[in-house]
Amino acid sequence: MQTNPVDPAPGAVSGYAEPAWPGKHADMKRGLSSAQVEAQRAQFGRNVVDSTARRTWWRTLWEVLREPMFLLLLAASGIYLVLGDVSEALTLLAFVAGIVFLTVFQSHRTAQVLDSLRELSAPRAQVLRDGQRQLVCAAELVPGDVVFVDEGARVPADGAVTEAHELGVDESLLTGESVSVNKSVARADAHPEEDPGGQLFFGSMVVQGQGQMIVTATGPNTALGRIGKSLTGITEARSPLQLETRTFVNRFASVAIGLCLLLVVAYRLRSGEWLPGVLAGITLAMGILPEEIPVILTVFMALGARRIANEGVLTRRMSAIETLGQTSVLCVDKTGTLTQNRMSVRVLFAQGKRQVIDQATQRIDGAYHELIEYLVLASEIEPVDPMECAFHETGRAELAGTGRLHEDWSLVHEYALTPELPAMSHAWHTPELDHHAVACKGAPEAVCALCHLDERETRSVLEQVAQMASGGLRVLGVAKARHSHPDWPEKQHDFDFSFVGLVGLLDPVRPEVAGAIAQCQAAGIRVVMITGDYPSTARAIAAEVGIDGTRIMSGQEVAAMNDARLREAIKNIDVFARVKPEQKLRLVNAFRESGQVVAMTGDGVNDAPALKAAHIGIAMGLRGAEVAREVASLVLLRDDFAPIVSAIRLGRRIYANLVQAISYTVAVHIPMIAATMIPVLVGWPPMLAPVHIVFLQLVIDPVCSVVFENEPERENLMRLPPRRAGARLLSNRAIVQGAAAGAVVAMLVLGLYAGLLAHDYPMPFARTLAFVSLVVGNVALIFVIRLLPRFLPRLLPQSERRAHAPRQNRYLWMVLGVTGVALLLLMTVPALARLFGLVPLLDLDAAV
CATH class of the missing domain: 1.20.1110.10 (Calcium-transporting ATPase, transmembrane domain)
Structure with missing residues (x-):
């Protein structure tokens, strides 16, 4: 793990223009100023690789003029001219011009709406500008920008790594190799080709850890741009509704051709003339074609x-609009969707004692200071996650003046949380001590295992966890260890951890959720909660928002069932707790195989398979990983439950x-x-x-x-049952x-x-x-x-x-x-x- 930013020398990277590489002049604390950003954009343009050309009036006009209706109208005008009826021909042409204008205006307006929606759904980037961390469209990045990348994010430009925390990147888009590549801080004196481990490339996906980079190239100057590939070159396949209507129109066209020929022949037999008969046939074709x-x-x-975007939901795939009215099961996460994702520390448990923190709490007893100390040490230095922000806030408030806030300690090693071991550890260099301090936080059962507690001690801890979780709290365990060896162990289990305590966090339920869930239930839509929290926490939240939590299935039970038993079991269960990401995918597939139309919310890298498997994947727009947004059909512009219900209604x-x-x-x-x-x-x-x-x-x-x-x-729109799956529009x-x-x-x-x-x-x-x-x-x-x-x-x-x-x-x-x-x-x-x-x-x- 490397954390110290390195300022590369101005000449370190050949092939980049001098203004594109600020080098030692880059302010890693404040980033570029607004004026610098504008100057760089004027020189290097937008950060877009082979983007789809915007719709022009002339392109729209050309597409409209190729429609069969207008070709028929022009043919009819030509026949009038041949027959000598100039006034009729000119009148028809005038009307043709009017219809062309209206159609072009409507088509161009529709294209503009689609273009604006595409811009909204473009990848985004966390960037440091004017000393502030901002979320901007990736197309607005310029060389010299300081960009933060996290697990699940798409790298938004080429750049040199200036900070790396267990950073792993999937570069298969460029190399074809599916194995992730570990990244470290770029060497100041090395060419990018000599130091690929210190470079991030536009289009690659961060699959592990987090880091920071300084942008060295954008748009066509990136490695992706130079080899001519494009992230925007993939076109969306026609939806079932588009295919159905196209088939319907083609069938009508076939019937029209037959009837027109019949009419032309009939007119010829009755009058002995061909041209008026052809004109009558054209008139019939115009009347019969449902263009x-x-x-x-x-x-x-x-x-x-x-309309749906105005309600706070971005549509990334138009086919999702067709399916919204068929949704019969809505699978939602608890944190951030049903709750406000605004964590606060409410209960502390340490040394056999427990303290509740509320507005009446004057101060926290010294017995809990070590617990708060190691909670802060086990969190990121600059936290983004609401839970870790709550730990830092509590630490600043309660540990000031106690000597337990270690600003002079430096983070030297870390162990990331994994699906196999839901706990993370940070190792710190301690100048005044002869050893490294190691802080760990994670799922209580995982922390108990790391501390090698016996069965009685583990049962006692988990009883406390159950009591705290029954009040709707999210509970974490905390442990500590010391390390004196020069080499770091490969896994956390190799440390000699000792148990410190438990912390319970409250995440309030959103006030509008209960009413929104009631609307879904009135509309015949099952709302299913799938969470990684404890069953007692899930039950408490379910009772508050109106979901039936009388029966709860755990992730362990899901894993123990075969597919047939799982399909049978989920018929009457609306709450699933302690569920792992891979089990979410099984649950979504089980609902689908049971004949349900499934919508599902998700935000993490591991949620992506389940989001893709659902009929409608709904990604969290504010806190969701980029990969989750890419595979989802809908993206919430605000992480809330109410917009989902609005989207279904619309x-x-x-x-x-x-x-x-x-x-x-x-x-x-x-x-x-x-x-x-x-x-x-x-x-x-x-x-x-x-x-x-x-x-x-x-x-x-x-x-x-x-x-x-x-x-x-x-x-009564939301008091009707969902539309039957597979029902044809043109029934x-x-x-x-x-x-x-x-x-x-x-x-x-x-x-x-x-x-x-x-x-x-x-x-x-x-x-x-x-x-x-x-x-x-x-x-x-x-x-x-x-x-x-x-x-x-x-x-x-x-x-x-x-x-x-x-x-x-x-x-x-x-x-x-x-x-x-x-x-x-x-x-x-x-x-x-x-x-x-x-x-x-x-x-x-x-x-x-």
Whole structure:
């Protein structure tokens, strides 16, 4: 273990520009100043390796113009020009330009939302600037920055190690070797290639210990940048919902091609002309293609992710939004999720005596001074963990003036906590003594084993632990040893430890947790606590927050069961205590294999496998390891339980609104298809032209992507059971409902059109009334789709019923107002009416 910072010489690292290597001029106590950071960034740019190019207007425009709908519109305009109808062609092109503008604006807005979410989810770094330790986006690092790295963090840039505490790094991204590499302080006079053990490289993962480095290269100047690899080059696979909608659209497109060919042939047989038949076929294709569906899905997911981010949850994978409404089991840690992660020392036990510390405590008896002394010595010198901060705070308050605060002692060796031995030790050089002092803290049973206590002594200690844990306290054991040999033992068991005492820490429960858990339970979601604390501690916390803790399963019991027995046992157990990280993975897999949709919270390196295995992995954003955030689907922007419930609520709302939007899309295309196809097949004059379809699209698109996306949640949304796992968005029931509603509108419109033609009304007059009725019918379908579940509850499964009418949606009335004004202009301005082949209202009497 090495702890003394080394200032490398300015010329120590070749290949780096002089300003990139502050060397002896680097202030390791204060880091760079804000002015220095800006100067370095101006010279070296952002710390990004081959980042994804940001979306531009031109790129978005090009993607929109390649859509089938716009190609059809351009083809229709070309046919009008060939037929000599220039005004119709120009009108259609004008509408095409309008739709292109709206689509590009919407697509670009969606892309901007996704870009901003990507920036939020970018790796972060702990950096020392202006004397303050700050958390910044890794892209903002510059050469010369002093950066802290901890276990589970992604190294954010290339740098020279200036401090190392049992530091081990996985460099497989660069070398392909999966074995971790131990790091030590960089030599001041060595080239990086001669001293790889003193260098950290961008993209590698810290798998053990902690350290400090000074940034030597950023972005394309790093080793990763020079070999052309990219951390951002991995694209997310299509989600099941995207695949489902893509399949649906492709099937519709296949049907459209067949029907269009049929219509072209039918028109040719009836009229003997090809071009008008092709125009009718294009009109039908425009009316039949549900090109809105992929757009709807993208818009809903992007805007939904932004809504969820506003609630304090960052979406790293859009597919998680689809799954939120299906969550049936929510596995949560205790510390920091259910509790505030604000530790305070509440109970001390030493020399057979016990003292409770509260607001009434005036001072702590001298019998406990040694216990506090060794608690501080067994903690980090500059603590970050709330538990160790509490030990240092207690030490400063109670040991001042006692000679037990050893500022002149130096840390010379340390033993890290491991899954096999949940205890850690620090060895200190003591100038006034002839030996090294060794301080140990950890799980009480592990400390008892290190002290080689006999069965009676161990039982007595663990009885005290049980009493303290029953009050919801986290309990640690403390031991001490002395070491006089020049060589350090390989393991902690080789020290001759003696037992010092126990400490109990209180971590208060978050005040909003009980209500949030009650909401989950009302929504049919099991909340399961998985903690490493004692069963009695877990039971006390469970009782306080409303989780059933009558039956608790320990990690030992989990380890003793095979998979089949475990799946059976977890059916009625909601609290798991003394659980190791590898057992979390088994529990998640057991819930999954039982048919549950599992969401799980985690923050450590060892939590990563379980987070990845869960349907929805939720990482702690403030205290979580970088590797946990990378594998998680959601990241909490504040370590709290309430945002998880908000995300589930929003996930349910997004899905419910998406179902409505898809149902409306299906419904609204039925009358358009019927109004285009049936008149041609039965020998009536064509009712719709491409320009009419374009007008209808101007109504449909904002309704789907704006109105339904902004539908408020139903009042009983969180009193419904989770959506069935594997349920299709485009279920047969939803398709039949939408098609049935659309068929009713189609029959009314075609009935009106046929009746007018049968009574010898002029075709322009019949088309005018039929078109107006079609627009009104499309508007009516909005209300039908919104209210249909209320009037047809027997047709819906229990999980989709809505007991309450929807709340007001201001975007609905805005879209309807604009539609009404556009239709009124169309019917009152003669020039516009003629472009559409309609009769203005002022000329209706003359037309009749």
